[in-house]
Amino acid sequence: MPTEDSPQNTxxxxxxxxxxxxxxxxxRLRPGMxxxxxxxxxxxxxLLGYQVAVSVHSANENxxxxxxxxxxxxxxxxxxxxYGWAADIERGTPEGSAPVSEFFRLLDIYRAESA
Incomplete structure:
Protein backbone atom coordinates (compact mmCIF):
# COMPACT_ATOMS: atom_id res chain seq x y z
CA MET A 1 0.00 0.00 0.00
CA PRO A 2 1.79 3.07 -1.21
CA THR A 3 2.06 6.37 0.57
CA GLU A 4 2.62 9.75 -1.04
CA ASP A 5 6.42 9.54 -0.69
CA SER A 6 6.69 5.79 -1.27
CA PRO A 7 9.16 4.52 -3.88
CA GLN A 8 6.28 2.39 -5.15
CA ASN A 9 4.74 5.60 -6.54
CA THR A 10 7.54 5.73 -9.10
CA ARG A 28 -2.36 1.36 -10.31
CA LEU A 29 -0.13 4.23 -11.45
CA ARG A 30 -1.06 3.83 -15.13
CA PRO A 31 -4.19 1.71 -15.46
CA GLY A 32 -4.99 2.99 -18.95
CA MET A 33 -1.69 1.67 -20.25
CA LEU A 47 -2.90 -12.34 -12.48
CA LEU A 48 -3.82 -15.90 -13.42
CA GLY A 49 -0.92 -15.99 -15.88
CA TYR A 50 1.36 -14.54 -13.23
CA GLN A 51 0.38 -17.25 -10.74
CA VAL A 52 0.85 -19.99 -13.33
CA ALA A 53 4.31 -18.66 -14.21
CA VAL A 54 5.27 -18.48 -10.53
CA SER A 55 4.12 -22.09 -10.05
CA VAL A 56 5.74 -23.46 -13.20
CA HIS A 57 9.06 -21.83 -12.40
CA SER A 58 8.90 -22.61 -8.67
CA ALA A 59 9.53 -18.96 -7.92
CA ASN A 60 9.51 -17.82 -4.33
CA GLU A 61 6.63 -15.36 -4.50
CA ASN A 62 4.59 -14.15 -1.56
CA TYR A 83 -17.39 -15.14 -14.53
CA GLY A 84 -15.01 -14.67 -11.61
CA TRP A 85 -14.15 -11.79 -9.36
CA ALA A 86 -13.52 -9.32 -12.19
CA ALA A 87 -17.14 -9.48 -13.30
CA ASP A 88 -18.31 -9.35 -9.67
CA ILE A 89 -16.33 -6.16 -9.07
CA GLU A 90 -17.49 -4.60 -12.34
CA ARG A 91 -21.15 -5.35 -11.55
CA GLY A 92 -20.85 -4.19 -7.95
CA THR A 93 -18.99 -0.93 -8.55
CA PRO A 94 -21.20 2.07 -7.82
CA GLU A 95 -22.24 4.26 -10.74
CA GLY A 96 -19.63 6.90 -11.45
CA SER A 97 -16.79 4.90 -9.90
CA ALA A 98 -14.12 3.03 -11.84
CA PRO A 99 -13.98 -0.76 -11.39
CA VAL A 100 -10.17 -0.57 -11.49
CA SER A 101 -10.21 1.82 -8.53
CA GLU A 102 -12.57 -0.53 -6.72
CA PHE A 103 -10.19 -3.45 -7.36
CA PHE A 104 -7.30 -1.52 -5.81
CA ARG A 105 -9.45 -0.48 -2.85
CA LEU A 106 -10.25 -4.17 -2.27
CA LEU A 107 -6.61 -5.17 -2.77
CA ASP A 108 -5.57 -2.67 -0.08
CA ILE A 109 -8.15 -4.17 2.32
CA TYR A 110 -6.94 -7.71 1.54
CA ARG A 111 -3.32 -6.76 2.14
CA ALA A 112 -4.16 -5.03 5.41
CA GLU A 113 -6.13 -8.05 6.62
CA SER A 114 -3.42 -10.49 5.47
CA ALA A 115 -0.55 -8.61 7.11
Whole structure:
Protein backbone atom coordinates (compact mmCIF):
# COMPACT_ATOMS: atom_id res chain seq x y z
CA MET A 1 0.00 0.00 0.00
CA PRO A 2 1.79 3.07 -1.21
CA THR A 3 2.06 6.37 0.57
CA GLU A 4 2.62 9.75 -1.04
CA ASP A 5 6.42 9.54 -0.69
CA SER A 6 6.69 5.79 -1.27
CA PRO A 7 9.16 4.52 -3.88
CA GLN A 8 6.28 2.39 -5.15
CA ASN A 9 4.74 5.60 -6.54
CA THR A 10 7.54 5.73 -9.10
CA UNK A 11 6.82 4.58 -12.63
CA UNK A 12 9.27 1.92 -13.74
CA UNK A 13 9.61 -0.84 -16.29
CA UNK A 14 7.74 -4.03 -15.45
CA UNK A 15 11.02 -5.97 -15.54
CA UNK A 16 12.22 -3.90 -12.59
CA UNK A 17 9.32 -5.02 -10.39
CA UNK A 18 10.26 -7.20 -7.43
CA UNK A 19 6.96 -9.01 -6.84
CA UNK A 20 3.30 -9.05 -7.85
CA UNK A 21 2.42 -6.19 -5.53
CA UNK A 22 5.14 -4.04 -7.08
CA UNK A 23 3.76 -4.93 -10.52
CA UNK A 24 0.20 -4.14 -9.40
CA UNK A 25 1.39 -0.74 -8.18
CA UNK A 26 2.63 -0.05 -11.70
CA UNK A 27 -0.84 -0.90 -12.98
CA ARG A 28 -2.36 1.36 -10.31
CA LEU A 29 -0.13 4.23 -11.45
CA ARG A 30 -1.06 3.83 -15.13
CA PRO A 31 -4.19 1.71 -15.46
CA GLY A 32 -4.99 2.99 -18.95
CA MET A 33 -1.69 1.67 -20.25
CA UNK A 34 -2.13 -1.79 -18.75
CA UNK A 35 -5.91 -2.22 -18.92
CA UNK A 36 -7.37 -0.61 -22.04
CA UNK A 37 -10.94 0.40 -21.31
CA UNK A 38 -10.41 -0.40 -17.62
CA UNK A 39 -11.06 -4.11 -18.18
CA UNK A 40 -10.77 -6.08 -14.97
CA UNK A 41 -11.12 -9.23 -17.06
CA UNK A 42 -7.71 -8.43 -18.53
CA UNK A 43 -6.32 -7.88 -15.05
CA UNK A 44 -7.78 -11.18 -13.86
CA UNK A 45 -6.19 -12.98 -16.82
CA UNK A 46 -2.84 -11.26 -16.13
CA LEU A 47 -2.90 -12.34 -12.48
CA LEU A 48 -3.82 -15.90 -13.42
CA GLY A 49 -0.92 -15.99 -15.88
CA TYR A 50 1.36 -14.54 -13.23
CA GLN A 51 0.38 -17.25 -10.74
CA VAL A 52 0.85 -19.99 -13.33
CA ALA A 53 4.31 -18.66 -14.21
CA VAL A 54 5.27 -18.48 -10.53
CA SER A 55 4.12 -22.09 -10.05
CA VAL A 56 5.74 -23.46 -13.20
CA HIS A 57 9.06 -21.83 -12.40
CA SER A 58 8.90 -22.61 -8.67
CA ALA A 59 9.53 -18.96 -7.92
CA ASN A 60 9.51 -17.82 -4.33
CA GLU A 61 6.63 -15.36 -4.50
CA ASN A 62 4.59 -14.15 -1.56
CA UNK A 63 1.28 -14.02 -3.43
CA UNK A 64 -1.36 -16.69 -3.38
CA UNK A 65 -3.69 -15.90 -6.27
CA UNK A 66 -6.14 -18.61 -5.23
CA UNK A 67 -6.35 -17.29 -1.68
CA UNK A 68 -6.86 -13.75 -2.96
CA UNK A 69 -9.57 -14.93 -5.39
CA UNK A 70 -11.35 -16.79 -2.57
CA UNK A 71 -11.14 -13.71 -0.34
CA UNK A 72 -12.64 -11.59 -3.12
CA UNK A 73 -15.39 -14.13 -3.73
CA UNK A 74 -16.34 -14.14 -0.05
CA UNK A 75 -15.97 -10.36 0.30
CA UNK A 76 -18.11 -9.72 -2.77
CA UNK A 77 -20.71 -12.35 -1.96
CA UNK A 78 -19.60 -14.68 -4.76
CA UNK A 79 -22.41 -13.71 -7.09
CA UNK A 80 -21.29 -15.66 -10.16
CA UNK A 81 -18.24 -17.89 -9.91
CA UNK A 82 -18.31 -18.73 -13.63
CA TYR A 83 -17.39 -15.14 -14.53
CA GLY A 84 -15.01 -14.67 -11.61
CA TRP A 85 -14.15 -11.79 -9.36
CA ALA A 86 -13.52 -9.32 -12.19
CA ALA A 87 -17.14 -9.48 -13.30
CA ASP A 88 -18.31 -9.35 -9.67
CA ILE A 89 -16.33 -6.16 -9.07
CA GLU A 90 -17.49 -4.60 -12.34
CA ARG A 91 -21.15 -5.35 -11.55
CA GLY A 92 -20.85 -4.19 -7.95
CA THR A 93 -18.99 -0.93 -8.55
CA PRO A 94 -21.20 2.07 -7.82
CA GLU A 95 -22.24 4.26 -10.74
CA GLY A 96 -19.63 6.90 -11.45
CA SER A 97 -16.79 4.90 -9.90
CA ALA A 98 -14.12 3.03 -11.84
CA PRO A 99 -13.98 -0.76 -11.39
CA VAL A 100 -10.17 -0.57 -11.49
CA SER A 101 -10.21 1.82 -8.53
CA GLU A 102 -12.57 -0.53 -6.72
CA PHE A 103 -10.19 -3.45 -7.36
CA PHE A 104 -7.30 -1.52 -5.81
CA ARG A 105 -9.45 -0.48 -2.85
CA LEU A 106 -10.25 -4.17 -2.27
CA LEU A 107 -6.61 -5.17 -2.77
CA ASP A 108 -5.57 -2.67 -0.08
CA ILE A 109 -8.15 -4.17 2.32
CA TYR A 110 -6.94 -7.71 1.54
CA ARG A 111 -3.32 -6.76 2.14
CA ALA A 112 -4.16 -5.03 5.41
CA GLU A 113 -6.13 -8.05 6.62
CA SER A 114 -3.42 -10.49 5.47
CA ALA A 115 -0.55 -8.61 7.11
Missing amino acids: VKHWQDCTDVYDFLEQI WLPGGSLGQLQAM FNFWEFSQWLKEHLGGTNAS
